[in-house]
Amino acid sequence: xxxxxxxxxxxxxxxxxxxxxxxxxxxxxxxxxxxxxxxxxxxxxxxxxxxxxxxxxxxxxxxxxxxxxxxxxxxxxxxxxxxxxxxxxxxxxxxxxxxxxxxxxxxxxxxxxxxxxxxxxxx
Amino acid sequence: xxxxxxxxxxxxxxxxxxxxxxxxxxxxxxxxxxxxxxxxxxxxxxxxxxxxxxxxxxxxxxxxxxxxxxxxxxxxxxxxxxxxxxxxxxxxxxxxxxxxxxxxxxxxxxxxxxxxxxxxxxx
Numbered sequence: 001x002x003x004x005x006x007x008x009x010x011x012x013x014x015x016x017x018x019x020x021x022x023x024x025x026x027x028x029x030x031x032x033x034x035x036x037x038x039x040x041x042x043x044x045x046x047x048x049x050x051x052x053x054x055x056x057x058x059x060x061x062x063x064x065x066x067x068x069x070x071x072x073x074x075x076x077x078x079x080x081x082x083x084x085x086x087x088x089x090x091x092x093x094x095x096x097x098x099x100x101x102x103x104x105x106x107x108x109x110x111x112x113x114x115x116x117x118x119x120x121x122x123x
Numbered sequence: 124x125x126x127x128x129x130x131x132x133x134x135x136x137x138x139x140x141x142x143x144x145x146x147x148x149x150x151x152x153x154x155x156x157x158x159x160x161x162x163x164x165x166x167x168x169x170x171x172x173x174x175x176x177x178x179x180x181x182x183x184x185x186x187x188x189x190x191x192x193x194x195x196x197x198x199x200x201x202x203x204x205x206x207x208x209x210x211x212x213x214x215x216x217x218x219x220x221x222x223x224x225x226x227x228x229x230x231x232x233x234x235x236x237x238x239x240x241x242x243x244x245x246x
Binding site: 004006016018020024025026027029030042072073074075076077078081083093094095097100101102103104105107110111 | 195
């Protein structure tokens with residue numbers, strides 16, 4: 001198993017990864033991987049990132065149990081972004097929502113919470 | 124119409140935007156917006172970005188005709204990433220594919236083109 005060659009990391013050594021629910025196509029979150037996280041994701045089949053805020057290796061679900069089991073991994077034309085289709089356990093969002101994108105912005109620029117309430121079994 | 128307050132831009136003044144096909148949920152591309160691009164997107168209803176490679180304002184489809192008409196705009200929990208659901212005209216990818224994520228990475232780390240061939244009416 002090799003890290004794909006040609007992936008372009010930014011000046012911090014990171015590549016963004018869009019995480020999409022494989023069952024219904026919902027976009028769940030965007031997080032960042034370094035080379036080690038890409039390798040771990042491919043090796044373990046569990047989405048693994050680099051936490052920019054905590055500056056540490058981050059196995060998604062390690063503390064919450066909300067793992068993301070990777071069903072497929074794609075790279076974009078410029079090779080500077082990844083797309084993971086996953087089986088999401090529980091909520092992807094640390095605020096308890098299924099998706100991190102639970103706030104919709106209306107035409108007047110205000111934000112509206114429109115994607116339901118947090119799951120009861122989280123946090 | 125106001126730019127949503129609270130959006131977090133990176134040190135280059137940019138925020139990533141995931142673009143998703145509103146009709147079938149396919150993730151089409153990821154691009155970057157500055158404040159001006161967010162405002163233009165909200166005002167015009169057409170996805171507008173900041174091109175990092177060309178360092179210029181970029182109305183998607185301006186030269187190709189492959190506009191993205193925005194159906195909804197969401198922001199994630201950390202307010203540092205946007206999600207656009209769009210009506211995509213033609214191909215999102217400059218290489219002529221419907222989605223920029225046309226290359227799937229296999230378990231051994233090799234990349235495979237798996238998402239069909241470029242649309243014939245583009246490039």
